[in-house]
Amino acid sequence: MTDLMQTRPDTLRPGEDALTGRGLTRHFPVRDGLGRTVGTVKAVQDVDLQLRSGECLALVGESGCGKSTLASLITLLDRPTAGSMRLEEQDVSSLRGRQLREFRRNVQIVLQDPYAALNPRLTIGQSLREPLEIHGGLVRRGEREAKVVELLELVGLDASHRHRYPHEFSGGQRQRVCIARALAVSPRILVCDEPVSALDVSVQAQILDLLQHLQRELGLAYLFISHDLAVVRGIADRVAVMYLGRIVEEGPTAEVFTHPRHPYTQALLSSVPVTDPRERSTRERIRLSGDVPSPTDPPSGCAFRSRCWLATDECATTVPSLEHVSADHRAACVRLDAARTSA
Amino acid sequence: MDLHAPKPRGRGVSIRDLSVQFRTPSGSVVHAASNVELDVAPGECVVVLGESGSGKSVTARATMGLLEPNAHIASGSITLDGTELLPPGRAIEAARGRRISMVFQDSLSALNPVHTVGAQIAEMFQVHGKLSTRRARQETIQLMRKVAIPDPDRRFRAYPHQLSGGMRQRIVIAMALALHPQVLIADEPTTALDVTVQAGILDLLLGLVREEGMGLLFITHDVGVAAEIADRVVVMYAGSVVEAGTVEQVLVRPRHPYTRGLLQTAPSVSHARRDQPIAGSLPDPADLPTGCAFQERCPVAVPECHQVRPALLPVGGGQQVACHVEGADDD
Numbered sequence: 035m036t037d038l039m040q041t042r043p044d045t046l047r048p049g050e051d052a053l054t055g056r057g058l059t060r061h062f063p064v065r066d067g068l069g070r071t072v073g074t075v076k077a078v079q080d081v082d083l084q085l086r087s088g089e090c091l092a093l094v095g096e097s098g099c100g101k102s103t104l105a106s107l108i109t110l111l112d113r114p115t116a117g118s119m120r121l122e123e124q125d126v127s128s129l130r131g132r133q134l135r136e137f138r139r140n141v142q143i144v145l146q147d148p149y150a151a152l153n154p155r156l157t158i159g160q161s162l163r164e165p166l167e168i169h170g171g172l173v174r175r176g177e178r179e180a181k182v183v184e185l186l187e188l189v190g191l192d193a194s195h196r197h198r199y200p201h202e203f204s205g206g207q208r209q210r211v212c213i214a215r216a217l218a219v220s221p222r223i224l225v226c227d228e229p230v231s232a233l234d235v236s237v238q239a240q241i242l243d244l245l246q247h248l249q250r251e252l253g254l255a256y257l258f259i260s261h262d263l264a265v266v267r268g269i270a271d272r273v274a275v276m277y278l279g280r281i282v283e284e285g286p287t288a289e290v291f292t293h294p295r296h297p298y299t300q301a302l303l304s305s306v307p308v309t310d311p312r313e314r315s316t317r318e319r320i321r322l323s324g325d326v327p328s329p330t331d332p333p334s335g336c337a338f339r340s341r342c343w344l345a346t347d348e349c350a351t352t353v354p355s356l357e358h359v360s361a362d363h364r365a366a367c368v369r370l371d372a373a374r375t376s377a
Numbered sequence: 378m379d380l381h382a383p384k385p386r387g388r389g390v391s392i393r394d395l396s397v398q399f400r401t402p403s404g405s406v407v408h409a410a411s412n413v414e415l416d417v418a419p420g421e422c423v424v425v426l427g428e429s430g431s432g433k434s435v436t437a438r439a440t441m442g443l444l445e446p447n448a449h450i451a452s453g454s455i456t457l458d459g460t461e462l463l464p465p466g467r468a469i470e471a472a473r474g475r476r477i478s479m480v481f482q483d484s485l486s487a488l489n490p491v492h493t494v495g496a497q498i499a500e501m502f503q504v505h506g507k508l509s510t511r512r513a514r515q516e517t518i519q520l521m522r523k524v525a526i527p528d529p530d531r532r533f534r535a536y537p538h539q540l541s542g543g544m545r546q547r548i549v550i551a552m553a554l555a556l557h558p559q560v561l562i563a564d565e566p567t568t569a570l571d572v573t574v575q576a577g578i579l580d581l582l583l584g585l586v587r588e589e590g591m592g593l594l595f596i597t598h599d600v601g602v603a604a605e606i607a608d609r610v611v612v613m614y615a616g617s618v619v620e621a622g623t624v625e626q627v628l629v630r631p632r633h634p635y636t637r638g639l640l641q642t643a644p645s646v647s648h649a650r651r652d653q654p655i656a657g658s659l660p661d662p663a664d665l666p667t668g669c670a671f672q673e674r675c676p677v678a679v680p681e682c683h684q685v686r687p688a689l690l691p692v693g694g695g696q697q698v699a700c701h702v703e704g705a706d707d708d
């Protein structure tokens with residue numbers, strides 16, 4: 035653990051912006067059988083995002099809302115149609131080559147499926163050495179084996195596990211290996227895309243505990259992408275809610291969960307099953323009608339208006355921007371006053 | 378008094394002492410379900426709660442007569458409305474789809490991609506109900522309306538890939554309901570769906586239980602879903618029932634250490650606190666320990682737990698627990 039702290043370069047002061055996205059937009063062309071462009075999927079639309087150093091920011095939303103596209107923009111796995119990305123003070127939007135590699139050292143990823151994320155032909159030790167070889171300047175060759183052992187112990191595995199292959203491990207253990215591999219190059223930021231969704235409930239809790247422990251020990255910032263609101267409640271400091279490519283609400287987790295302001299957030303939270311059967315008769319439930327509209331042809335104005343019980347004519351003409359409802363809590367809805375009383 | 382109380386349909390499903398084993402190619406025997414006891418009464422929603430390898434899906438498949446060829450029913454009895462369904466044969470063939478039907482998690486693979494969804498539902502009426510094409514179409518559109526598919530006349534002609542996951546799951550449910558079964562088995566039918574869509578499907582299924590007296594056996598790993606819809610809850614672990622009772626008994630006053638651990642660590646939207654997770658991992662079903670399957674992860678295990686498998690015994694009020702430590706004392 036102490037070694038990891040030393041190989042970490044200049045750690046940011048907590049609360050400073052670590053990663054900043056401005057006006058991030060990603061459109062995908064839709065082509066017909068002849069390759070002609072016949073439409074555009076507006077996967078991410080004009081998103082501003084700040085991930086502060088040392089915090090866990092959760093990105094939540096339902097399938098197709100654009101959260102994974104946004105994650106690939108933030109990790110520079112994909113380039114935005116418009117908008118820019120900064121890592122601290124540096125504009126990273128157009129990095130290439132060595133500088134891009136340095137960015138990747140700082141920003142690592144843990145994916146949903148730990149079965150697909152590990153090469154089945156490599157031992158765990160070989161998988162963990164690979165990032166150290168790619169980023170060769172971090173750990174000297176003679177010390178790499180010791181580093182692998184240290185990483186395994188850091189994530190609660192045994193040093194002897196490095197000689198084994200992925201198929202010999204359970205899903206939870208494999209996800210621990212994936213986390214260790216991401217941490218091998220001492221990143222400051224970990225982007226976790228549905229990291230516990232493929233795991234059993236009892237194992238989920240262990241991995242979430244590990245992530246929280248590592249965050250405290252190493253001062254990591256997490257961008258935590260999940261459709262599971264209950265998991266997010268347990269781990270995130272702040273939460274951003276996405277609907278059809280836009281962030282519709284953002285704020286401290288406890289505040290958003292107890293006082294959601296956007297009608298979509300209210301509906302989303304009221305749909306999550308309660309874990310105490312005594313609550314099921316007392317709580318209010320909002321049932322949304324219809325499906326999420328197609329991102330190739332979203333409604334004009336507010337994208338949520340086609341399913342919103344508060345929508346007025348104004349919602350069809352104005353794209354609402356995120357407005358402060360308290361110091362750190364913002365929502366994008368022109369009917370915020372009505373939304374407050376309806377919740 | 379409830380004037381609209383549904384009249385009970387049949388006597389539901391009773392599973393007694395069901396044990397299912399699989400033979401692996403390497404010759405070892407996997408005990409997928411051991412001495413499972415389960416009842417679903419008409420007009421009742423029973424949730425089977427368990428993680429992977431708990432035996433919940435195997436129990437459902439055994440009931441439907443849909444076990445894989447390498448499965449072997451070692452013991453037990455399954456009755457539907459008093460009729461014995463074991464060994465699987467003519468009895469379940471005659472009942473499947475008519476008196477008992479099943480919905481699976483993956484709606485895309487449950488539907489035929491080259492036929493319209495309307496034709497696939499209508500086929501149920503044409504083959505089983507011997508209805509004319511026109512009548513079958515009318516019945517289908519009515520059924521699609523019942524499962525809340527908007528614009529059913531147009532959707533009748535849609536192919537599975539043209540519908541959203543939630544809509545496809547409604548189509549699969551419509552097919553399962555076509556012949557008015559007494560009991561519906563739903564195996565994780567909402568796991569692949571978003572929460573807002575899940576809420577709609579749960580409402581739909583519960584409506585059928587409350588208004589039409591259907592028996593619902595709902596299989597899930599999600600404590601929240603159980604709390605939301607269950608009348609009774611059956612908790613399974615490594616092939617065995619470890620606790621059973623009313624939803625309040627099991628989820629508010631759990632007795633088994635596994636149920637307690639599961640509830641303490643189950644994430645919730647209403648609070649952020651999480652207790653110490655259950656240590657360790659699920660046991661290998663091909664190599665279960667002697668005694669209680671939960672012993673290695675159990676915080677209260679005593680020597681007896683390593684020697685004798687605890688039986689599922691009543692602890693009062695209809696609640697049942699299979700535990701040497703927590704199941705013994707008061708009632």
